[in-house]
Amino acid sequence: xxxxxxxxxxxxxxxxxxxxxxxxxxxxxxxxxxxxxxxxxxxxxxxxxxxxxxxxxxxxxxxxxxxxxxxxxxxxxxxxxxxxxxxxxxxxxxxxxxxxxxxxxxxxxxxxxxxxxxxxxxxxxxxxxxxxxxxxxxxxxxxxxxxxxxxxxxxxxxxxxxxxxxxxxxxxxxxxxxxxxxxxxxxxxxxxxxxxxxxxxxxxxxxxxxxxxxxxxxxxxxxxxxxxxxxxxxxxxxxxxxxxxxxxxxxxxxxxxxxxxxxxxxxxxxxxxxxxxxx
Amino acid sequence: xxxxxxxxxxxxxxxxxxxxxxxxxxxxxxxxxxxxxxxxxxxxxxxxxxxxxxxxxxxxxxxxxxxxxxxxxxxxxxxxxxxxxxxxxxxxxxxxxxxx
Numbered sequence: 209x210x211x212x213x214x215x216x217x218x219x220x221x222x223x224x225x226x227x228x229x230x231x232x233x234x235x236x237x238x239x240x241x242x243x244x245x246x247x248x249x250x251x252x253x254x255x256x257x258x259x260x261x262x263x264x265x266x267x268x269x270x271x272x273x274x275x276x277x278x279x280x281x282x283x284x285x286x287x288x289x290x291x292x293x294x295x296x297x298x299x300x301x302x303x304x305x306x307x308x309x310x311x312x313x314x315x316x317x318x319x320x321x322x323x324x325x326x327x328x329x330x331x332x333x334x335x336x337x338x339x340x341x342x343x344x345x346x347x348x349x350x351x352x353x354x355x356x357x358x359x360x361x362x363x364x365x366x367x368x369x370x371x372x373x374x375x376x377x378x379x380x381x382x383x384x385x386x387x388x389x390x391x392x393x394x395x396x397x398x399x400x401x402x403x404x405x406x407x408x409x410x411x412x413x414x415x416x417x418x419x420x421x422x423x424x425x426x427x428x429x430x431x432x433x434x435x436x437x438x439x440x441x442x443x444x445x446x447x448x449x450x451x452x453x454x455x456x457x458x459x460x461x462x463x464x465x466x467x468x469x470x471x472x473x474x475x476x477x478x479x480x481x482x483x484x485x486x487x
Numbered sequence: 488x489x490x491x492x493x494x495x496x497x498x499x500x501x502x503x504x505x506x507x508x509x510x511x512x513x514x515x516x517x518x519x520x521x522x523x524x525x526x527x528x529x530x531x532x533x534x535x536x537x538x539x540x541x542x543x544x545x546x547x548x549x550x551x552x553x554x555x556x557x558x559x560x561x562x563x564x565x566x567x568x569x570x571x572x573x574x575x576x577x578x579x580x581x582x583x584x585x586x587x
Contacts (some may be wrong), residue, residue, distance in 0.1 A: 375563045439577050441560055450560050453569045465576050472580045480489075 211387050218386070222393050223400050225359055232311075234262075235304035242297050242401045252296055253288040267301045273478040274324050274343050291340055294404060298344030300314075301401070305351050312357035315444025318479050320347050320444045325478040326433035329471045330461060334425070345430050347412045351397065352390030352411075353378075353446055360386070371447040378446035379415045391415055417457040428457035436471055442479050490542040494531050497538070505539035522535040550585045557581060 241247065241255050256263050263284045270287045271280055281287045288296050296484035302320075309316040325345035330343040357364045363385050381387035395412035397469035403411075406423035413420045413427050414434055431454055437443070438450045463471075489504045495579045500508050505557055507530070515533070530538070546553070555587070564570040 436573070439560065439573055440580075441556055448560065449563045450570070452564045452567055452575065455569050458569055465572075468573070468576045469580055472577070476584075477489075 212255045213277065215388050215392075217309035218388065218393075219236065219396050220426055221359065222355060222396050225355060231309045232304070234307060235301075238296070238300045238304045238434070239401065242300065245279070245402070247402075248298075249288055249293050249296070252300075253285055256288065256296075256300070257284045262300075263301070263406065266299060269299055269303065273474070273481055274321060274328070274347070275340060276328070276481055280327075292338070294407065295340045295344055297337075297403070298341075298348060301351070302344070302347045305354060308354045308358060312354045312361075313444065313446065316350060316353060316446075318482055320350055320436060320443070320445030321482055322437035322440070322475045322479050323347070323349060323430070323433050326436050326471050327429050330433055330467075331472050332428045333463070333467055334429070334461060336425070336429075342426070342429060342433075345407055345426065348398070349388060349394065349411050349414050349434065350445060352392070352394030354381075355397065356386070356390055357422055364480065368446050375449055376447075377415075377449065379451075381447070414453070417454050425460065428454075428455050428460045431457045432461055432463070433471075437475060440472055440475055442475060489539040491537050491539050492542075493537045494498065494533075494535060495538075497522060497527045497530060499527055502541045503538060504541045507535060507538045546584055550582060553581050553584075554578065 241252065244251075256266055266284060266287060267281065269275070270277065272289070274289075277290070278409040281290065291299065305320075306317055309320065324343040327342040327346035328339045336342065344450045353364075364382075367381045367385040368378065370376075370384060371378045374381070379389050379391065391412055391414060396409055398408045398411050406426055409420045410427045410430050414430045417424065417427040417431040434445075435451060435453050438445065501522050503516050503520045503522065504518055506514045506518050508514050514537075515530070520526075522530075524530075548556075557574065561570060561574050565574070
């Protein structure tokens with residue numbers, strides 16, 4: 209009972225985090241528009257187009273290896289139409305989250321981009337529709353870590369130290385400090401931002417894919433993408449060791465060695481691009 | 488793997504992997520073009536700060552270091568059958584980056 213209360217308090221605090229002064233202005237503005245019930249593609253398109261800095265970031269993302277459209281997309285209106293509402297929402301959050309990630313956990317952005325690329329690549333192999341949605345799930349799956357660091361910096365540092373000392377994954381170390389963890393935090397936010405149920409599940413269960421009820425395949429894809437990126441040693445996600453694969457999730461995808469090598473190559477290319485552009 | 492080089496290092500036979508554009512955004516050469524001696528000369532006369540060519544990527548660390556780091560990352564799960572397979576694939580991938 210007591211821990212339930214603590215979690216509820218934390219949930220309220222996280223849900224209101226967007227109004228805090230520590231949160232960069234970009235995220236506030238983006239979060240405000242995304243939460244709007246009945247948001248239309250037109251509205252979000254106008255919102256992006258009205259802010260040249262944001263529009264240029266959106267186009268840069270759309271044209272990066274993360275999405276991999278043939279040719280160059282140069283108009284916001286076209287990008288919005290091509291990607292659809294959920295992907296544009298995710299993309300905008302991705303842009304906003306980049307600032308927080310850079311500020312809270314260096315390397316988390318590279319990890320997230322790697323995961324977005326890997327997830328998209330697996331989804332394409334499995335013939336899933338809307339592979340862009342997987343880019344978004346990959347990009348946002350660890351958003352909870354950035355938010356926790358922002359709001360509970362000391363506690364989160366303790367969790368990271370705990371993970372390093374005991375050689376356990378960060379999501380287990382978080383439980384010792386918080387009783388909930390980054391996946392729950394991200395789930396609360398994904399619900400607040402009115403993401404579709406399957407995307408909420410993917411984010412909530414990316415460490416425990418067998419719990420997913422309506423999106424087991426999607427969740428398995430993000431779970432495996434996450435582990436492949438860590439195995440490659442790209443970026444930093446709060447701990448130094450590769451967590452164990454969920455064997456059921458891995459079997460569900462039945463990836464061949466060649467498939468995995470192809471994924472690794474795509475991850476390398478996309479993350480090189482990040483390092484190139486930050487030089 | 489794309490690598491950015493200054494124009495003075497361009498040689499005929501290199502393949503452009505990202506479009507070369509003028510400062511105003513106009514595309515001079517598209518991706519996939521193989522440079523001829525004439526192109527190299529013309530490009531070098533232009534006010535461009537470099538271009539991306541296809542080149543094996545330079546690795547920041549040696550193979551031994553990369554494999555050592557790989558072992559380190561996998562240490563807690565090194566005896567799990569699925570992870571043994573994944574690690575073997577990664578090892579091949581990493582070694583492949585250093586070939587040639």
